[in-house]
Amino acid sequence: MTERVYAGTLRREKVGRKVALAGWVQKRRDFGELIFVDLRDRSGICQVVVDRERGASEETVNTAKELRSEFVVRLEGEVVERTEGQKNPKLATGDVEIVATHVEILARADTPPFAVEDDTDAAEELRLKYRYLDLRRPSLTQNMMLRHKVAFAVRDYMNRNGFLEVETPILTKSTPEGARDYLVPSRVHHGTFYALPQSPQIFKQLCMVAGLERYFQIARCFRDEDLRRDRQPEFTQIDVEASFINEEFIYTLIEGLFTEVFPLAGIPVPVPFPRMSWHEAMERFGIDRPDMRFGMELKDVTAVARTIEFEPFRAAATVRAIVVPGGASLSRKRIDDLTEEAKKLGASGLIWVKFDAQHASSIKKFLTDASFDALRQTLRVNENDLALIIAGKELKVLDALGQLRLRVAREQGMIPENRFEFLWVTDFPLFEWDEETQRYFARHHPFTSPAAADIEKLESDPGATMARAYDVVLNGLELGGGSIRINQPEVQARMFRALGITDQEARQRFGFLMEAFRYGAPPHGGVALGLDRMVMLMARAESLRDVIAFPKTARAQDLMSDAPAAVDEKQLDELGIALKKGT
C-alpha cells in the first residue's frame, strides 16, 4: 500500500513520488471527464486531478463524480508539477497537484450546514452547534495545533527545570471566598458536596509540604462566574509551585518559559521583562495590568486645577487627566458619549479641554488664559490635542480614567498591531478594603506572604501591608499571577485574624493545610498562568472560544451537547436531591 502523506505538505521536492492522500473533500470542480478535487486534511489543502486522459479509469472518474463537500476519501496518485499558468500562488501547495489513479470513498457526508472554510460568515451560534465542523476550518485546526505545541513546550521546559507534573483532585472541597464554586453532590454522603477546583492552590502547597520541591500541572480550573470573551467557566492554568525559592526565581523561570513558548507563534520575547510596582501602574495607567503598547498616560493636574474657580476641582481629593493626541477634532457627540461612559465607570463627571484656537472646553467660563496655559504646560500638549479630566477620590479617578484611556485608544486606533509588551507588576497591597462588607479581604489569596518589613502591619495597619505577590501582564491582559506563600503557622494565623476569619472558621475551611504546616513547611511560592489566554494572544484570536476545542457560550452552555441538562428523577433520588418547585 502506498504510504499516506499529508496534503498540505506537498511541495515541488515531492514531484515524481507516488503517494496516497486521505482526508475530506474541500471542493469538487467537474469538467466532465476532467475533475478537480481539493483535498483537505489537518495539514492543509492540495489539488487532485482526476483525468480520463491521464490514466484515470472510467470507474475512477465516476467515483470522483460522486464526491461532494466533506466526503471522506482516500486516493492514490503521483505528485506532478503544474505547468506555468496553472500554478496557484494562493495555495501553499499550489505549485503541484496529484494526478490520481485511484479514488475511494471512505465515508459520505450530508451537505454541511455551513461551508468549512476560513472566511466563513456563518454565525458563531451555528458553528458552536456543529463544533466538529468548525474545528475543520484551517484557522481553528491551526489554533489547536498551536495550543498543543505550547502545552508540549511547557512540559518539556518544566521537566528540564526539574519540575514534576502532579495531578491534583478534580473532586475537592469548597472553599468559600473567591469565585463561586461548581458543586458536585455526593451520592454516598447525602447533603454534602464536592467542589470543582478554582485552582489547585492548596494542593500544590501540600505538594511542597510533601517535599516534592518543584511541582507543575497543566490544570483545569472551574469558576462559576459570568463569562466574557476572555473568560470561560472552565479554563486551563499552567500551575507552578517551588520550594526554597524567591521572587527572582519565579521571574527568571517564567521569562525563560516565555522565550521558548511565544516564538512558536513568531513572537519575540525580550528578557528580562520590565517591572512596575502596583502603585506606579495605578498612577500612570489607572489599572493594575497596564497595556504598554501605547502612551496616553494619566497625568496629575491637581495643582493647576486648584487655581481654577471651578468648584468640583477645588473640592476633589485629586484631579487627573489624559491627553488624546489630535483629539480636538473629536465631535461634541463623541465627547458627550465619553462623558456618559466616564459616569458609568464611576466618575462624577468628565471635563474636557481642546487645545485648539477656540480653547473649547466644558468649563470654558472658568478657564482663564493663565490656567489654560498652565494646563498646556503641565500636560505638555501639542496643538489640537484634547485633555480629558476627572476629579474626585483617588482610586475612583484613576480607575475611571484608566478605563477611558483604553476605550479612547481602541476607538482612535492608537494600539499598534503585532506588538507584544510583557510586564511584571509587583508590590501589590496584601489587602483590599471591601465597602460592602466593611472588612479587608485578600487581594490575591489568604496564603500570600506579607513583605518581610510589613509583618507588623498585619495588626497595626493592614491597608498598608505589601504582599510578596506579582502578576505577569501582556498587552493589558493578565496572563498570570502568583506569590511567595506563608510557611509559618503563626503568620498564617495572624493573616486569618486580619481577614476577620476566626480560628474556628480557619480550621473548618483550611484545617488540613494548617495542620500540614505544623509538620515542617518549606518556604515556597509559585505562579499560575492562563494557558487559554496565552494561546489566544499568540493566535491573534479575538475570543477564548477560538482556542478552546469545545467552549461554552456567554450563558455557559454547550450548544453541541446541550449541557447543562435536566437529569432523571432516579439520579436525583440517588443523590438525595429534590428540586425546588418552579425550577
Added chain:
RNA sequence: GGGGCUGUAGUUCAGUUUGGUUAGAACGCCGGCCUGUCACGCCGGAGGUCGCGGGUUCGAGCCCCGUCGGCCCCGCCA
C-alpha cells in the same frame, strides 16, 4: 442582576420606517452539459414553522405582551 445589539430559505442578508396580492437576492443544494479549473462556466430546478407562544386587527415577517437562543459590556471573576 443591569445595559446594548441580534434571530426571515441549508447559509449570509434585504423586506419591519408607513400592517395589505404569490416573502426576495446571493451563495449553497439537486439534475444536465463541459478537458485546466482553483469564487470554474452555461442551462434547468427544488427549497420558508419569518426563533417560539399569546394578543390587537377584516388582515401580522412588520404593531403589543411574554418567552427562548446568540454576541458585547457593567456588576461578578480571592
